[in-house]
Amino acid sequence: MKFKLYIFLFLFSTIVFAQQKQVETSIDTTKNKIGAEFKLTLKTVVSSNSKVVFPKLKNIGPLEVIQSYPIDTVKKNDTYELIKKYGLTQFDSGKYTIPSIKILIDKKPFLSDSIRIEVANVKVDTLQQKMYDIKDITAAEDGIGNWWKYVLALLIILAIGAGIYWYVKKHQKKKIEEEVYKTPIEKATSLLNNLEQKELVQKGEIKEYYSELTDIARNYIEEAIHIPAMESTTSELIQAIRTASTKKKMTLTPETVENLERVLRQADLVKFAKSKPLDFEITEDRNKIQKVILTLDNAIPTEVSTEEEDQLLNEAQRQKQIQLQLKKQRNKRITIAVGSVVFLLVATTAFFIVTKGFAYVKDNIIGHPSKELLEGEWVKSEYGNPGVIIETPKVLKRMDALKTLPKETMALIKEMQLFVYGSMIDNFYVAVSTTKFKNPTDIDLSKALEGSLKVIELQGGQNIIVKQEDFQTNQGIQGIKGYGTMTVLNPATKTSLKGYYEILLFKQDQGLQQIIIFHEEGDTYANDITTRILNSVELKKANN
Structure with missing residues (x-):
């Protein structure tokens, strides 16, 4: 997945997709309760000879498809209006974005518009609902004093090893x-x-x-x-x-x-x-x-x-045999010592697996790449213009994104800079990009986020779940944050990785600043890295 292409499509996806009005998108309501149905409607007008294919989906972004309604057809002179409706729901409160849906018209892809919705909690009527007393506090098991069991187990292991050696x-x-x-x-x-x-x-x-x-x-x-x-x-x-x-x-x-x-x-x-x-x-x-x-x-x-010669000969033969046996004994002692050490290591590892869990042994003995990043020496530096000051486990490497942009795009951009560590298929990925425009531009951060997610889909991202909320730096600069999960295909191994992402977007004067973080879902060390990076974000004003 080439991030260089993200910059171009992400900045101009709003213009590109705005021209594709072959598909009209609407929804019955943008705010509903948890579990309630959102009815998404897609309309397209085509000729009588056209072939239209609406996708069969189980999920549309973060929303579950609970009903796929039959296609309604309305004839208008020599054209047909096709209407497709999807019943959607979500069981977690929050603000979500319904992403674009790809419809094939005569084998050509057309995308619907993305729509923001809000899922609200269901209020509980405490006056009508029967209330129950608070349950008594249950005494927890006293864990003090159990340490002697671990010490005893370790002493038994050592005693067994010493006994075998003796x-x-x-x-x-x-x-x-x-x-x-x-x-x-x-x-x-x-x-x-x-x-x-x-x-x-x-x-x-x-x-x-x-x-x-x-x-x-x-x-x-x-x-x-x-x-x-x-x-x-x-x-x-x-x-x-x-x-x-x-x-x-x-x-x-x-x-x-x-x-x-x-x-x-x-x-x-x-x-x-x-x-x-x-x-x-x-x-x-x-x-x-x-x-x-x-x-x-x-x-x-x-x-x-x-x-006398016989005695000397016999004694020499005896000494020779003794030396040979002593050599064998020394080799066997070395073997026993090595075996005892291996036995103790295996037993100790098993002991920690039982008491601490396999994950603890794997991360602290075998090693974990994200843990090494988290515990390594971090670097705080400023990237791009408008400047983004950020603290990361490694220094971000400058990438030349301008070479990938067409001439008509270059005419709009005054300056663009991109800095990256890792890739979308590595254990951890972080990128910072900044852009300055030549002419006054009304930057819609929500549209920019939608464009970035559309690019991720085109680049192979699947099953993207999107959540959006406002974000504010420690200096009080306002922006937006998009976050959620997705599946990314590794083109080399042909295997899929389920990951977690966060995208921060800020606009200042004629400048746009973006931070992208991606890592494998469930990686607790990577979660800690992400939190530390986000807490370190500082922004500088754009220089004219």
């Missing part, structure tokens, strides 16, 4: 002590037993079973015989074992080495070729690995190293 830490420490073994054969035997307890074969996890089984064997060979078994292929490992048996004078039968090679190659097929051995084959492979490990352990000669 339990896991103690459990990990105990587990580490259990997993530190004195010798490689002790470790391999224990891990084989633990592997059977996992029941991976029963669960159908054959690949995982063979992977752990061969890792146990490779890890034992690496620790006991000092061969890089974990990093070697099957062929490299078998060749390394044969070489080590010769150098270290290990008594190994060909059957032992062949059994190890057969199980390792079976594991390779399972892991990389998706082979599925039978149950008895899996059992045999497990027994072969156990037998191979025991045979290798018995084949290692005691004279390979002295007793």
